[in-house]
Amino acid sequence: MEDETNLEKLQDLVGFLKENGIAEYEAERGDTKIRIKFATAAGPATALDPATLAQWLSASGGQNAAAPAPSAAQTAVAAAVPEAALHQVKSPIVGTFYDSPSPGSAPFVKVGDVVEVGQVLCIVEAMKLMNEIEADAAGEIVARIATSGQPVEYGQPLFSIKAV
Numbered sequence: 001m002e003d004e005t006n007l008e009k010l011q012d013l014v015g016f017l018k019e020n021g022i023a024e025y026e027a028e029r030g031d032t033k034i035r036i037k038f039a040t041a042a043g044p045a046t047a048l049d050p051a052t053l054a055q056w057l058s059a060s061g062g063q064n065a066a067a068p069a070p071s072a073a074q075t076a077v078a079a080a081v082p083e084a085a086l087h088q089v090k091s092p093i094v095g096t097f098y099d100s101p102s103p104g105s106a107p108f109v110k111v112g113d114v115v116e117v118g119q120v121l122c123i124v125e126a127m128k129l130m131n132e133i134e135a136d137a138a139g140e141i142v143a144r145i146a147t148s149g150q151p152v153e154y155g156q157p158l159f160s161i162k163a164v
Contacts, residue, residue: 010034087137088145088157095126097146097158107148113141114164121159124152139163 017025017036026035091097099107099122108120115121115135123130143160146152 086142086160086162087139089121089133089136089159089161091124091133091146091152091154091156091158093124093126093131094154095124095131095152097148097150097152098123098125098130099144099146099148109141109144109159111141111144115139115141115161122146133158135159135161137161137163 013025014036016022024035024037027033099109101108101123108122109115116138117135119135120132121135121141122133124133125131139161141159142162144158145160146156146158152158
C-alpha cells in the first residue's frame with residue numbers, strides 16, 4: 001500500500017514538473033534521493049526553486065512545511081541565466097537561515113547586489129551560535145534560495161551568484 005502511495009506521489013510530481021515546464025528537479029530526504037531530468041529540445045532547463053516545491057508538497061499532502069514562493073523577479077532572473085553559469089553558495093552547517101544581522105534590519109545582500117569573495121551574505125544559527133556565511137565567489141546575486149527564519153540543511157543552496 002505504501003509503495004502505491006509513493007508511486008502516486010512520484011507520478012503527481014512528474015506531472016507537476018511537466019505542466020510547469022520544469023526540466024530538472026533534485027531532492028534528498030533522509031536516505032532517499034531523487035533526481036528527475038527531462039530531455040528538452042528548446043532552451044535551457046528551468047530549475048525548480050525549493051520554496052515552490054515545498055509549497056506544492058504541502059498542498060498535495062507532502063511532509064514539507066509551506067514556504068513562500070519566490071518573487072516573479074527572482075524567478076525571471078534565475079530562469080534567464082543558464083544554471084551552469086551560476087555558482088551556488090551552500091550552507092556549511094545545519095541551522096536556521098537569517099538574511100539580516102537582527103530582526104527588522106536590512107538584509108546583508110539582496111538580489112541584484114554585486115558581492116566580493118569574503119563578503120557576509122547571511123547568518124546560519126546553530127546551537128545558539130551565529131555563523132556568518134561569506135561569499136566564496138565574486139559576482140551578482142541572482143537568487144536568494146533560502147527563506148529567512150527557516151531551517152537549512154548541510155549543503156543546501158542559499159544563494160545563486162552569476163560571475164561578472
